[in-house]
Structures are given as structure tokens and as C-alpha cells.
Amino acid sequence: MTDAAELRRLTQELLVTHPPATTDRLDFLKARFDAGLAWVHFPVGLGGLDVSRSLQVVVDAELEAAGAPDNDPRRIGIGLGMAAPTILRYGTDEQKQRFLRPLWVGEEVWCQLFSEPGAGSDLAALGTRAVREGDTWVINGQKVWTSSAHLARWAILIARTDPDVPKHAGITYFLCDMSDPGVEVRPLRQITGEAEFNEVFLTDVRIPDSRRLGEVGDGWRVAQTTLNNERVAIGGMRLPREGGMIGPVSKTWRERPELRTHDLHQRLLKLWVEAEVTRLTGERLRQQLVAGQPGPEGAGMKLAFARLNQEISGLEVELRGEEGLLYDDWTMRRPELVDFTGRDAGYRYLRSKGNSIEGGTSEVLLNIVAERVLGLPSEPRTDKDVAWKDLAR
Numbered sequence: 001m002t003d004a005a006e007l008r009r010l011t012q013e014l015l016v017t018h019p020p021a022t023t024d025r026l027d028f029l030k031a032r033f034d035a036g037l038a039w040v041h042f043p044v045g046l047g048g049l050d051v052s053r054s055l056q057v058v059v060d061a062e063l064e065a066a067g068a069p070d071n072d073p074r075r076i077g078i079g080l081g082m083a084a085p086t087i088l089r090y091g092t093d094e095q096k097q098r099f100l101r102p103l104w105v106g107e108e109v110w111c112q113l114f115s116e117p118g119a120g121s122d123l124a125a126l127g128t129r130a131v132r133e134g135d136t137w138v139i140n141g142q143k144v145w146t147s148s149a150h151l152a153r154w155a156i157l158i159a160r161t162d163p164d165v166p167k168h169a170g171i172t173y174f175l176c177d178m179s180d181p182g183v184e185v186r187p188l189r190q191i192t193g194e195a196e197f198n199e200v201f202l203t204d205v206r207i208p209d210s211r212r213l214g215e216v217g218d219g220w221r222v223a224q225t226t227l228n229n230e231r232v233a234i235g236g237m238r239l240p241r242e243g244g245m246i247g248p249v250s251k252t253w254r255e256r257p258e259l260r261t262h263d264l265h266q267r268l269l270k271l272w273v274e275a276e277v278t279r280l281t282g283e284r285l286r287q288q289l290v291a292g293q294p295g296p297e298g299a300g301m302k303l304a305f306a307r308l309n310q311e312i313s314g315l316e317v318e319l320r321g322e323e324g325l326l327y328d329d330w331t332m333r334r335p336e337l338v339d340f341t342g343r344d345a346g347y348r349y350l351r352s353k354g355n356s357i358e359g360g361t362s363e364v365l366l367n368i369v370a371e372r373v374l375g376l377p378s379e380p381r382t383d384k385d386v387a388w389k390d391l392a393r
Contacts, residue, residue, distance in 0.1 A: 002051045004058045010049075011037060011062040020068040029071055029105040032063075038071075038104045042088060046100050053286075071106045074337045078148060079103040079110035083156050086226045087175075090214040095175070099154070111152035112230075113143040113176060113200055114223070118393065120145070121361050123158075124167045124220060125391065128202065130159035130174065137161075137174065137212070139182075139205040145358065149185045149198035150334050152178045156226060157207075158219045163389040170388055171219035175211040182206075191350050193330035196338060230359050231298035238286065239279050245309050245348060246275040248341060249316040259319050268319075271312050278304045296372035299365040306355035306362055309340075313349040320345055 018031045032038055033047045037059045042048025063070075073080055080103070087099055102108040119126040128141025139159055149155070155176040162170035176183070182205040187195035214222040242250055253260065253268060282301055317324035327346040340348055356362040370376040383391055 002049050002055075004055060007037075007040065007049075007051075007055055007058045008062055010035060011059050015063075015066050015068065020066060025069045026105060026107070028069055030101070032068075033101050033104055037063075039084075042100075046088070046096055047104055071104060075151075076103070076106045076109055077337075078112055078152075079108070079154075082112060082226045082230045083110045083154070085229045086156065086173075086213065086222060089225050090173070090222050092210075094210070095213070099175070103154075108153040109148055109151045111146050111149045111155045111178070112226070113146060113149075113155045113157040113202075114226075115145045116142060117144050121364050123223075124171065125388070125393075126158060126160060126171065127393075128157075128159045129163075130161045130172060130207075132161070132209075135209045137172075137207045137209065139174070139176070139202045139207060141202050143200040143202070144197075145188070146185075146198045146200050147196060147358075148336075149178065149200050150187065150195075151336060154178060155200075156213075158223050160388065161216055161219075164387050165217070166385055167383065167388040167391065168220045169217060171223070172216050173213040173219035173222040174207050175213060176202075176205065176207055177211075180205055180207075187332075187334060189332060191353065192347055194333050194335055196335050227360065228296065228298055231302040231365070238283070241276065241279070242272075243279070244275065245312040245316075245340060245352070246272055248345070248348070249312055249319060252316065252319060256319075259321065264315065264319055267315055271308065271315060274304075275308055275312070278308060296368050299360065299368040300373065302359055303362055303365050303369065306352075309348075309352040309355045313345070313352045316345045317349045324349075 014032060014035050014037060018028050020028060023031075036042075036044060036047065036049040038047035040049050040051050040056050040059060041053035043050050071080075084100060084103055087095055091099070099108075103110060113128075114123060114126075116126050116128060126141075128139065128143065130137045130139050132138075137159075139157070141159065143157075146155075155178055157174045157176040158171050159174065160170050161172040164170070178185070182203040184201040184203070185198050186201070188197040188199055189195045190197060249268065250272065253264075278301070281304070285297060285301055324345050326344070327350075328344045338351065340351065343351075360368075367379065371378050
């Protein structure tokens with residue numbers, strides 16, 4: 001049985017055979033994956049050792065102490081947090097072998113082709129069509145709010161394969177090569193001045209059936225694995241005390257006593273406590289994940305994350321007064337990641353407005369918490385048994 005002591009031994013063995021100071025970064029990451037020390041809870045041969053997820057911290061602590069490189073998880077977060085667990089659960093052996101290693105080491109960036117101009121909150125109403133021609137699917141449609149599409153080699157994609165059945169039943173899940181002919185990525189400039197999001201146009205894109213994930217028509221169930229993991233990845237990320245948005249405003253409070261007022265003090269205390277409670281709740285949620293797949297509880301964490309970010313960033317702008325109205329750079333850029341703490345207060349305030357939209361709107365997540373966590377009655381839905389083609393649009 002592999003325990004913490006054995007994991008430490010295996011990690012030290014990796015460090016001896018591939019010293020971080022003299023080993024190429026990518027070579028080290030590949031060796032780590034092959035040693036089963038990437039995701040220790042994944043199966044042997046797929047970056048893991050088939051042991052408890054809780055033991056990952058043992059490996060991470062040893063590698064961090066040795067100065068070993070990481071896989072830049074913020075840059076490849078969609079692949080790590082959404083694509084990988086979905087491929088692991090529903091992928092064929094060939095798909096797992098092909099995609100998981102380059103995904104984890106960061107050789108291949110992933111994006112998510114889910115939302116559409118007419119299917120955001122009501123994702124199951126999506127209209128992108130996939131029509132089968134022999135062993136190939138021909139895809140036509142438009143996706144929107146696609147983070148990292150300008151960097152991505154691969155995408156997780158859901159498309160409608162049967163318009164004659166209710167909307168949830170006619171969806172199939174695919175793995176799309178973003179370099180294929182017919183895939184066009186256009187930037188969407190945001191209120192921050194950046195274009196981290198994109199819209200993606202799919203015109204006669206041909207995807208082999210071997211890159212279908214799950215059964216035909218079962219895409220909605222497969223997508224739930226992606227969405228549940230996405231909410232945990234966004235709302236349940238591991239942070240130290242005063243990590244995230246609460247850190248910069250707390251630092252300003254300590255260093256700038258001339259900005260303090262009684263009202264701001266009371267609001268900061270309240271938000272500091274809420275941020276700490278949310279951080280510890282996220283830690284508990286990650287511990288619960290050891291027992292199985294993430295469930296709808298991740299929706300609650302994502303809700304808390306969005307609300308806190310917006311309230312904290314608003315407080316920071318008020319605390320800084322006139323300084324809070326300044327903005328560092330409106331240059332149109334296409335960043336590789338969202339840097340909440342590396343920019344100024346104005347950026348944090350503007351960027352946090354998207355937190356209640358991305359990864360599921362807060363309104364939709366409130367329904368998920370009400371129905372799937374608290375067990376409250378569902379809202380009336382008149383379209384559940386209506387064929388997608390007959391829905392009003």
C-alpha cells in the first residue's frame with residue numbers, strides 16, 4: 001500500500017534522478033507524470049498511483065521544498081480542472097493515453113466550447129449542430145465567452161446531434177482540435193481593456209468519431225462532470241490565509257492608516273471573516289472530493305467566490321479614494337491568465353464583475369443549490385418534454 005512515507009520516497013527518487021536545477025523544465029514534468037506524481041489519485045500509467053487524493057499535498061510539499069518547477073496551473077486551468085476529470089471518467093483508453101500527459105505538463109492548452117450567444121444560462125438550449133457523415137461529425141455553429149481559445153490546441157465541445165428530442169437529450173460531447181480547418185477565433189475585448197475571452201466560429205469542422213467523449217446523445221450527462229469540476233476549480237481553489245482578493249485590501253489597510261474610517265473598518269472586518277470562512281469551507285470541500293466526484297456543492301462555493309470578490313474589490317476602491325478611480329493600462333492585450341493580484345485596484349474592481357457570470361451565472365447557481373443541495377422543489381419548466389426544434393427562439 002502506498003502511504004505518505006512511500007510517496008515521499010518516490011518523490012525524493014524523482015528529485016535524485018531528475019535534479020530540478022539541471023533538468024529541463026518540460027523533461028522534469030514529464031518524468032513526474034510518468035512516476036505517478038502528477039495526480040496521485042489518477043490510475044497508474046495516467047499520471048497517478050491510484051491512491052487517495054489527500055496524499056497529493058505530500059508530493060507537492062516535497063517538490064516545493066526542493067524548488068521543483070510546477071506546470072503553471074493557472075495557464076492550463078481549463079485542461080486541469082475541466083477537461084482532465086471528464087476525459088478520465090468518460091474517455092476511452094486511447095483518449096486517456098493521448099490527451100492526459102500533454103495536458104498535465106502544459107504542452108497542450110485547452111479551452112471550453114460550451115456557451116453560445118443564445119445558450120448561456122440555458123446551456124442545454126445550444127444550437128451548434130453536429131451531423132454524422134460515416135465516421136466523421138461535421139460541426140457548424142458559434143461559441144462565445146471562450147477563455148484561452150487564442151492559446152488552445154484542444155477544446156471540449158458540446159453540440160446538438162438530434163434536434164427531434166428534448167434539449168437535454170440531443171447533445172453529444174466532443175474533443176475538438178482548434179487547429180482544424182473551419183475553426184475561427186475572434187477576440188472579445190472586455191471592460192478591462194483586455195481580450196482574455198473569445199468567440200469561436202465553427203464552419204464545417206470535421207471531428208472523427210474517435211474524438212467523441214461518451215455516447216451519442218449523452219453529452220449533457222458528460223457535461224455535468226465538466227461543469228461540477230469547473231465550479232470547484234473556480235470557487236474552491238486552495239489559498240493561504242489572506243490569499244486572493246482580501247490580501248491587497250488588507251495590506252492597504254495596514255500600510256495606509258490615513259485612509260481608515262470606522263465604517264470601512266467594520267466592512268473590512270466582516271469581509272475578512274467571510275473570506276476566511278469561505279477559504280476553510282473550500283478546504284473541507286476538497287477533502288470531501290477524496291470520497292468521490294464533485295457534486296452540486298461546488299455551486300455554493302462558486303457563488304461565494306463571486307460575491308466576495310465583488311464586495312471586496314468595491315471596498316478596496318472606496319478605501320483608496322481618488323486613487324481607486326485610476327486605472328493602470330487600457331492596452332488591448334490577449335493575456336494567458338487572469339491576474340487578480342498582480343494588477344491595480346481598478347482592474348480588480350472591473351474584472352470581478354465577470355465572476356458572477358463565468359462558470360455559471362449566480363442566478364443559475366442559486367437554483368442548483370436550492371434544488372440539488374437543499375432539496376427544494378424545482379421551478380416550473382414547460383420545455384422539458386418539448387423537442388428542441390419546436391422550442392420558441
